[in-house]
Amino acid sequence: MEIKTVGVIGAGVMGSGLAQNLAQTNHQVILIDISENILEQAKHEIIKNIRFQSFFRKDAKTNNSEEIIQKIKFTTNYQFLETAEFVIENATEKWNIKKDIYEKIDTICPEECIFSANTSAISITRIASVTNRVDRVLGMHFMNPVPMKPMVEMIRGYHTSNQTIEIAKQLLAQIGKESILVNDSPGFVSNRVLMLTINEAIFLLQDQVASVEDIDRIFKSCFGHKMGPLETADLIGLDTILFSIEVLYESFNDSKYRPCSLLKKMVDAGLHGCKNGRGFYSYN
Numbered sequence: 001m002e003i004k005t006v007g008v009i010g011a012g013v014m015g016s017g018l019a020q021n022l023a024q025t026n027h028q029v030i031l032i033d034i035s036e037n038i039l040e041q042a043k044h045e046i047i048k049n050i051r052f053q054s055f056f057r058k059d060a061k062t063n064n065s066e067e068i069i070q071k072i073k074f075t076t077n078y079q080f081l082e083t084a085e086f087v088i089e090n091a092t093e094k095w096n097i098k099k100d101i102y103e104k105i106d107t108i109c110p111e112e113c114i115f116s117a118n119t120s121a122i123s124i125t126r127i128a129s130v131t132n133r134v135d136r137v138l139g140m141h142f143m144n145p146v147p148m149k150p151m152v153e154m155i156r157g158y159h160t161s162n163q164t165i166e167i168a169k170q171l172l173a174q175i176g177k178e179s180i181l182v183n184d185s186p187g188f189v190s191n192r193v194l195m196l197t198i199n200e201a202i203f204l205l206q207d208q209v210a211s212v213e214d215i216d217r218i219f220k221s222c223f224g225h226k227m228g229p230l231e232t233a234d235l236i237g238l239d240t241i242l243f244s245i246e247v248l249y250e251s252f253n254d255s256k257y258r259p260c261s262l263l264k265k266m267v268d269a270g271l272h273g274c275k276n277g278r279g280f281y282s283y284n
Contacts, residue, residue: 001167001170002170002174003027003085003086003167003170003171003174004027004028004085005027005028005029005030005083005084005085005086006022006027006028006029006030006084006085006086006087006088006171007029007030007032007080007081007084007086007087007088007105007109008022008029008030008031008032008087008088008090009032009033009087009088009089009090009091009101009105010032010033010089010090010091010092011031011032011033011038011039011041011042011074012033012038012042012090012275013045013144013145013237013274013275014090014118014142014144014146015031015033015042015090016031016042016045016046017049017142017144017145017146017147018088018090018118018142018146019031019042019046019072020046020049020050020068020146020147021146021147021175021176022071022175023046023068023069023071023072024050024068024147025174025175025176026071027071027174027175028071028073029071029072029073030073030075030080030081030083030084031072031073031074031075032075032076032077032078032080032081033076034076035076036076039074039075039076040074042074043069043072043074046065046068046069046072047065047069049145049147050064050065050068051065053147078104078105078108079108081105081108081109081113082108082109082110083110084109084110084113085110085112085113085114086113086114086116086167086168086171087105087109087113087114087115087116088116088118088140089101089102089105089115089116089117089118089119090118092240092243093119093120093121093122093240093243093244093247094243095122095126098117098119098122098127099127099130102115102127102130102131103130103131106130106131106132106133111133112136113133113136114136114137114138114164114167114168115127115128115131115133115136115137115138116137116138116139116140116168117137117138117139117140117155118139118140118141118142119139119141120141120187120191120195120240120243120244120247121186121187121188121191121192121195121243121244121247121248121251122186122247123157123184123185123186123251124137124138124139124155124156124157124160124184125157125158125159125184127157128157128158128159128160134157134158134159134160135159135160135161135163135164136160136161136164137157137159137160137164138154138155138156138157138160138164138165138168139153139154139155139156139157139184139188140152140153140154140155140168140172140179141153141154141155141188141190141191144235144236149177150176150177150178151177151178151179151180152172152177152178152179152180153179153180153182153188153189153190154168154169154172154179154180154181154182155181155182155183155184155188156181156182156183156184157184158184165181186247186248186251186252187244187247187248187251191244191248192248194232195241195244195245195248195257196245196248196256196257197229198229198230198232198233198241199241199245199257199259199260199263201215201228201229201230201233202230202233202260202262202263203260203262205230205262205280206260206261206262212230212280212281215228215229215230216228216229216230216231230280230281231280231281233273233279233280234273234274234279234280234281234283235273235274236273237272237273237274237275238263238266238267238271238272238273238279239267239272241263242259242263242264242267245257245259245263246259266279
């Protein structure tokens with residue numbers, strides 16, 4: 001089954017990266033967000049990223065920004081999803097927001113359309129429960145930046161069918177990606193470990209054990225990581241980190257997931273990382 005039309009909900013860093021990746025692999029994309037300003041910014045970022053990639057990739061088909069942008073429908077109107085064969089949701093990690101989205105798209109999308117949550121921590125089974133297609137809902141946790149990362153963490157919900165998993169794998173193959181299938185549990189594998197690591201690194205900074213730079217250098221120099229935990233936090237977004245660790249804390253009722261107060265303070269201060277220019281590092 002070749003999927004041709006994909007809905008992408010949320011035009012932030014992950015959503016715009018997904019829209020770009022899909023359009024570059026000859027898919028028609030319906031990119032949805034709540035405001036025209038956000039969508040215009042997403043278009044600007046996609047064009048900028050394609051031009052940047054052109055320095056490393058010589059494939060004219062994936063470097064023509066005008067041709068790629070033409071494959072993306074930028075809209076605030078969910079009704080356009082009535083033609084979607086597959087939907088990937090990338091909304092903020094808050095249950096009330098996701099719940100409203102899935103209830104809405106369940107009434108608009110074709111019955112056979114598959115819903116995929118690109119979530120960091122929220123249960124896929126819980127998401128599926130607010131739809132009338134529980135067997136056609138799964139998790140696909142993409143890594144950032146989406147066009148450059150070849151692996152996806154795929155999550156099977158309680159009711160997710162084998163057919164849904166196979167179709168999702170086929171879509172990933174169409175966009176040049178592989179997957180690792182895991183079972184549904186808050187945070188899954190990657191973020192259940194990663195969010196704890198980042199949160200503990202922030203505690204180290206708060207306790208003045210080491211500087212931002214030295215915490216990251218230890219992980220890069222001693223363990224060979226490409227990025228340190230605080231650099232990674234800035235890339236993901238400190239607000240997203242906080243939302244995710246709060247979901248883990250609520251889900252497991254375990255104090256090891258208690259969000260660091262410094263993380264809360266930085267989010268309150270608007271220091272969200274790369275997305276707005278300031279986090280543990282400055283990007284201006």
